Amino acid sequence: MLIRNIFIFLILICSASSFPKYRTVADTNIPDPEEIGGDFEGDIFLTPTTIFRGIGKREPSARWPNGIVPYEISSDYDGYDRAKIISAMRRLERIVSLDPISASYCIRFQPKTADDKYFISIRNGSGCSSYVGRVNEGGQRVTLQMKSYCVDREATVMHEFMHALGFWHEQSRPDRDDYITIDFNNVQSGKEHNFNKYSFEVTDTLNLPYDYNSVMHYSKTAFSMNGRPTIITKDPDVWIGQRNSLSATDIEEIRKYYDCT
Template sequence: MRYPTRTAQNGRALLLRGVGVAWPNGIVPYEIAPGYSNEQELIITSAMRQLENTVAINNFRCVQFRPKISSDPYYITIVNEQGCSSYVGQNPHVVLNRTVTLQSSGCLTAGVIMHELLHALGFEHEQSRPDRDNYVRINWDNIQREMQYNFDKYDNIRVNTLNTPYDYRSLMHYGSTAFSINDSPTIEPIQSGVTIGQRNNLSAIDIQAVRLFYNCTASGITLPPTTTLSTANLYTTNAAYSSVLTANSRRFSRAGEENSNYYYEVFQVTVPTSGYYRFRSNSIVDTYCYLYTNNFIPSSPTLNLLAQDDDTGGSLQFQFTLYLQSTVVYMLVVTTYSQNIIGPYTVIASGLTRVNFVPITNTSIVSSTTNVPIGK
């Protein structure tokens, strides 16, 4: 996260008492600087579509990212440079490059991209709320000195919480060891039994905050393509694939995990028609899912990662919605939230057209060039 040299900042559920942070009409023009492959640009734009559709109300636009045009006075520039960071808000009349930095190694997952885009929209870290000391402890001695500004707390004179509750599940909340100098916790929840620092999708309170900040309503302009997300046409064509994770299933270290005791199965996924598609699980076990573009390499589980989800579908089931292209082969990896868990599951896909599932059995690398027949 980065700041202009002369602007007070808005934050996640921390609305600046002033003007100039929000983008007019919720529209954020963007350009993607040279330095990304076509596949990497696809991951970035897919994350944009995911954020747009997550906060939209009945497909009526709340915020929108679109390529910049010559008449746009302000726009964000997405660059493949070191780290994951973004300036906060639009900040008109401030001279600066409104840069969103997404390093190709480490930052190109949907959750991380949406985190930075929320900064660009004008949202801060959850642990910067005025009431944060009632919910978390900040261990200053464990924080890298040059990164301590990320843990600053803002008072009610500068910000407005929009009357939203503190949200441990916010996409904008740091994890427990963020910027640690010694692997010890830098931030600890006071409430027991809660997890902080997820990078899967916006929480319900994140969605509420964006809608409040940008005055979103169930009217106005619809997001393109309108037919794929209208109530009458939403996900009317379905496909399902059932399988079982067993003690003989392959195991790997999930993205973000060090232990290699997660059973998984992987499927090649293609769609005949580009559009929005939804994937969800139905299982007696706590499922987890990853979606990759073109290649899935078990030994490098963050490479080509497009999206991941744990329990957006409720009842410990994954669910996510993405814009998929007919010209791209995707790899869907089904695993579990906890280690050493086995059991049956069903993946249910829905969208404009029937989704093709092909189970992949290669144990070392899964590629779009794998010669397999089209499945159900």
């Protein structure tokens, strides 16, 4: 029995070491949500008065009061897609919660009521897109294309919900040049603005480190015109663009942003 247990242990160790540092298992054939919608940075809706910021929007009004996000889901979705969307909401709530057993939630998605002036309106459309933070009365749309990876891939739904909670893409941080290099020679013509970098004067990184493993980070070939990398990581062994779940730093960002640490 002892020999058998040692053999199993060695197999597990070898299996774990076969993945690059920070990498999570992902299907790399599925395109990033930000490459489909055709909006700002691919999957972001902008208001006329938007001030570009980095990880989190600074103004208090961008945060949902008490971390409660009212929502409605279009009747266009069938039961399967609706269940997938709600499942992603509940998972995001649980993994960000400080104590899910006692329902000590940091953020909460709740069906809108007649009294809710601000809410997200989840609708079918082309690709996956969202506004950043709480911005519009009367319902701000979150687009999740039916019968697509926008709905089927749980972390893609959570990616859009993180935008709605107030977060921009990771690689727009002001300190990104210490961690990545953008190769504009490989970027599609007209898509260069998707790699904008914002200064510390207008961005809020929440004093958290750069996160290669963030669900909000572009992949290495995002918006590539030739299949070659548009983002080169300073650490060659890291994996970027994972769409499996929130990273540990993603979770900490939401907790800090909503003051529930």
